[in-house]
Amino acid sequence: MEEKREQKWIRRVLRWGDRKAAGELVELYYQDIFRLVARQTGEDRETVLDLTQEVFLSMLTSLSGYDNRKASFRTWLYRIATHKIVDRYRGREYKMQRSSVPLEEDLPDAFQPFFQALEEGEITREILEKIRNFPGETQEILRLHIFARQTFETIGESMGLPSSTVKTRYYRAVEKIRKEMEI
Numbered sequence: 001m002e003e004k005r006e007q008k009w010i011r012r013v014l015r016w017g018d019r020k021a022a023g024e025l026v027e028l029y030y031q032d033i034f035r036l037v038a039r040q041t042g043e044d045r046e047t048v049l050d051l052t053q054e055v056f057l058s059m060l061t062s063l064s065g066y067d068n069r070k071a072s073f074r075t076w077l078y079r080i081a082t083h084k085i086v087d088r089y090r091g092r093e094y095k096m097q098r099s100s101v102p103l104e105e106d107l108p109d110a111f112q113p114f115f116q117a118l119e120e121g122e123i124t125r126e127i128l129e130k131i132r133n134f135p136g137e138t139q140e141i142l143r144l145h146i147f148a149r150q151t152f153e154t155i156g157e158s159m160g161l162p163s164s165t166v167k168t169r170y171y172r173a174v175e176k177i178r179k180e181m182e183i
Contacts, residue, residue, distance in 0.1 A: 009024050010025070078148050137159070138173050142173055
């Protein structure tokens with residue numbers, strides 16, 4: 001049902017520039033995107049609000065490029081948000097605040113200490129710095145899985161990659177961070 005409403009609003013925005021429909025799309029996802037940006041950046045509220053607004057402006061200006069056969073609207077929007085965050089990190093140095101991220105489940109035992117330390121906030125800042133140093137696509141995979149809590153399958157669909165490739169890149173990146181930090 002949600003998807004039908006989204007598609008209706010998208011058509012109305014694209015055909016008639018319907019501001020009310022655009023507002024409905026923004027309202028539907030605003031809190032989710034705000035939380036995603038806050039968790040991923042650890043920035044102050046004002047910065048998170050600004051970046052969230054940038055995400056929705058980008059969504060509205062690129063709405064004509066959305067294809068519901070490739071990904072759900074939610075997945076597409078999360079990808080825009082992740083790109084905006086990656087772009088922001090590339091643009092300048094950031095002062096990261098401590099944040100807490102969910103503990104991964106069903107991980108190989110070797111990865112448990114890494115995610116436990118991340119969840120406890122002990123080394124979140126250092127890990128976020130390490131993530132910033134990966135290529136954009138790897139950053140996107142890490143951020144969508146860790147912070148947006150998307151499955152490897154969903155990430156793969158949105159990026160046009162097999163979920164096995166996404167999973168492999170994710171675990172390689174986590175292993176590299178874990179080794180560098182001796183966790």
